[in-house]
Amino acid sequence: MGGAAAKLLSRGDRGSFLFERYRGHDWPIEIAARLRQDRSISRCDSAGHLCGSWSFLMPEEIEVDTDKLREAIDEEIEKKSGSLLRSIALTTAFFAALAALGSLLAGGTINEALALKTEATQKQAQASDQWAYYQAKSIKAAILETQRQLLASDGKSAPADLDRSIQKYADEQKSAGAQAQELEKARDQKDDEANALIHHHHLYAYAVAMLQISIALGAVAALTRKRLVWWSSSVLGLLGGVLCVWTWMIG
Known part of the structure; x- marks a missing residue:
C-alpha cells in the first residue's frame, strides 16, 4: 500500500x-x-x-499533457489539407486539359470558318462575273433585236444570221443567268456554314473562359485551403466542360 x-x-x-x-x-x-x-x-x-484529522489531500496544480493532443490535431489537419490539395490538383488538371482541348477546337473552327468565308467570297466574285456576262449578252441581243425591228419598219427583210445571233445571245444569256444563280446558291451555303462555325467558336471561347476562371479559383483554393472556393471552381469548371462537349456534339 x-x-x-x-x-x-x-x-x-x-x-x-x-x-x-x-x-x-x-x-x-x-x-x-x-x-x-x-x-x-x-x-x-x-x-x-x-x-490529526482531515478529509482530502488536494493537488497543488493540475498537469495536463497537451503535446500528444496537439500533435494529433496537427496530423489530422495536415491529413485533411493534403486530401483537399490532392482533390484540387486533380480537378485543376482535368479542367486544364479540357481548356486546352476547347482552345484547340475553337482555333480549328475559326480557321475553317475563315476558309469558308473565303470560298463564299470567291463564289460571289464568280457569280458577279456571270451576271456581267449575262448583261453583256442581253445588251448584244437587245441591239440585234433593235436592228431587226428597224429593218422590218423599212420593209426590208432581216439577214438570216441576224436571227441566229439573237437566238445565240439569248441562249448564252440564259446559261449565264443559271450559272450565276448556282454560284450564288453555293455562296450562301458556304456563308451559312461559316456563320455556324463562328457561332461554335464563340461557344468554345465561352467554355474556355469558364475553364480558365475555374483553374484560377483552384489556385486560390489551394492557397487558402477553402473548400467553398474549390466547390465554386469545380462547379464553374464542370459548366465549362459541359458547354465544350455539347458544342462539339452539335458541331
Missing part, C-alpha cells in the same frame, strides 16, 4: 486517497519526509505516523 501511495505522491496526485485510511501506518522515510513538508497535513510525527 505504501508503494501505491508513493506513486501517487510522486506525480502530485495526493487528492485521490483518504487520510483516515492511512492513519497510524508506518511509511518509508522518503515519503514521511515529503508529508512533513506538505502544508495541507496538520501533523506528522518523527516515526512517519500520520496524525
